[in-house]
Amino acid sequence: MSTTTNTKVTLGSKVLNIFRTQRALPAFVGSVIIWLLTAAIAGRGLTGTLTSSIAIGTFLFFVGIGQMFVITSGNGGIDLSVPYVMTVSAYITASVMHGQNVKLISGLLAALAVGIVVGLLNVFLIEIIAMPPIIATLSVGFILQSATLVLSTKSSGIPSPRIFINLATGNVGPIPNMAIFGIIVGIIFTLILTRSSYGRAIQGIGQSRSAARLAGLKSQRLTIYAYLISSLFAAFTGFLLAGYAGGPSLTMGGNYQLGSIAVVVLGGSLIAGGLSNVPGIWAAALLLTLLITLVNVAHLGAGAQDVVQGVLIVLVLTVGGTKRQKD
Numbered sequence: 001m002s003t004t005t006n007t008k009v010t011l012g013s014k015v016l017n018i019f020r021t022q023r024a025l026p027a028f029v030g031s032v033i034i035w036l037l038t039a040a041i042a043g044r045g046l047t048g049t050l051t052s053s054i055a056i057g058t059f060l061f062f063v064g065i066g067q068m069f070v071i072t073s074g075n076g077g078i079d080l081s082v083p084y085v086m087t088v089s090a091y092i093t094a095s096v097m098h099g100q101n102v103k104l105i106s107g108l109l110a111a112l113a114v115g116i117v118v119g120l121l122n123v124f125l126i127e128i129i130a131m132p133p134i135i136a137t138l139s140v141g142f143i144l145q146s147a148t149l150v151l152s153t154k155s156s157g158i159p160s161p162r163i164f165i166n167l168a169t170g171n172v173g174p175i176p177n178m179a180i181f182g183i184i185v186g187i188i189f190t191l192i193l194t195r196s197s198y199g200r201a202i203q204g205i206g207q208s209r210s211a212a213r214l215a216g217l218k219s220q221r222l223t224i225y226a227y228l229i230s231s232l233f234a235a236f237t238g239f240l241l242a243g244y245a246g247g248p249s250l251t252m253g254g255n256y257q258l259g260s261i262a263v264v265v266l267g268g269s270l271i272a273g274g275l276s277n278v279p280g281i282w283a284a285a286l287l288l289t290l291l292i293t294l295v296n297v298a299h300l301g302a303g304a305q306d307v308v309q310g311v312l313i314v315l316v317l318t319v320g321g322t323k324r325q326k327d
Contacts, residue, residue, distance in 0.1 A: 024268040024280025027287050034290040041297050049293060051176055057282075057289035058182035059237050059244070063256050064263035064281040065189050066233030069226040070133070071264050072193075074206035074273025077223070079230045081118060081137040082260050083253030084144035086238030089114045090248035091151040093239045094160065101161040108239060115235030118144065119228035126227070127220055152250055160243040168243035178244070182282070190278040202226060206273030259288060 035053070039046040063082050070077045089111045097107035118140060125136035160168075170177045193199035205212040205219045212219060237256075242248045265271055266287060267280030291308060 024277045024283055027266050027268065027280050027283035030266075031283050031287040031290060034287060034294055038290060038294045038297055041294070047174070049290070051174060051179065053286055053289045053293060054182070055176035055178040057285040058178045059241050060256065060259050060263055060288060061182050061282050061285040062185065062233050062237040062240070063260040064267070064285055065185070065278065066230035067260040068193075068264050068267075068269055068276045068278070068281055069202060069229045071261075071269060071271060072202050072206045072273050072276045073219075073223050073226045075133075075209065075219075075223070077133050077226065077273065078261065079122065079137045079227065079234075080134060080257060081122060081141040081144065082230070082234045083255075083257045084141035084148065085114065085118050085231055085234035086241065086253035086256060087248065087250065088144045088148045088151065089235035089238035090242035090252060091148055094242055094248045095151065095154070097161055097164070099161055101163045104161050104164055107161075107164075111235045111239035112232060115232035116228065118235070119231030122227045122231065123224045127223065148250065152248075160247055164243040165246055168240060178240075186278055186282050193276060193278055198222070198225065203274055203276065206270075206275070208274075262288060 035046075035050055038049055063086070067079055067082065070079045092114055093107040093111045096110045097103040121140050122133075122137050125131045125140065126133050129136070131139075167177060172180060193203070201212070201217050202222050202225075204215065205217055205222055209219050234256075238248075238253065241252055245252065263281050263284035264276070266284035267277055267282070269276040269280065295308070
């Protein structure tokens with residue numbers, strides 16, 4: 001009897017250890033489970049559910065990558081301006097393009113300009129004024145929200161260029177363009193995080209700023225880049241989402257504030273900073289997107305989505321831990 005109990009305990013410990021060392025694994029496993037469960041409840045659409053969820057989840061994946069760099073930098077780093085950057089970027093780019101195909105590049109440049117300006121403003125408040133990141137980025141977000149309300153009265157309903165809509169919503173065979181784009185971007189930023197000097201340095205300062213300082217790393221400069229990357233991704237995602245939806249709307253960024261943080265945590269990155277995982281963020285974005293589909297299919301209501309999402313985050317933090325593993 002004791003031998004059987006010990007075997008069960010040992011097996012459970014091994015499984016728990018696997019989840020703790022392979023931090024992205026819960027997101028991948030959860031995605032498969034929810035995908036199959038959704039298909040079983042709906043009774044059809046196994047392939048269609050997956051491909052459409054990957055396409056829609058790509059937007060969350062993009063903002064998650066940007067948020068990842070901020071969180072990885074440590075020191076309480078978090079960017080709450082993400083949804084507001086997305087929305088104001090969508091309205092500004094829509095105004096610039098005004099539904100004309102020839103102005104597509106101008107719209108893209110406008111989105112990038114929005115990201116740079118907001119990123120620098122966040123950095124100014126955090127690094128120069130010394131405001132806490134949460135307060136600084138949320139304050140910037142409220143400013144952007146007011147600007148968006150003004151813009152919406154002047155540019156509401158302007159569609160994206162037809163060529164842009166076709167690119168955002170089109171497929172290559174059975175695979176959505178957004179899914180292909182997301183995979184390419186994911187590979188690029190995986191290499192940046194794991195192989196580039198910046199990627200290793202941003203993880204270094206997230207693990208220990210004092211040790212990084214002794215190693216000659218400039219924490220302030222690395223943090224500036226992190227917030228710029230986050231704002232650029234948010235602005236670019238707003239640009240893409242406007243094309244996917246056919247135009248901007250005031251509520252388009254609403255689910256991305258907590259969502260961008262959730263995918264970083266669920267994907268296996270440490271909320272304390274210093275360790276991140278791009279493939280895990282992709283899996284977590286797919287997981288949350290499939291979760292929304294499951295809630296809709298099961299007719300559970302929007303509140304159930306928030307409850308399940310919160311339970312998932314708590315479960316992952318409990319199993320994986322929130323502290324950095326010691327060498």
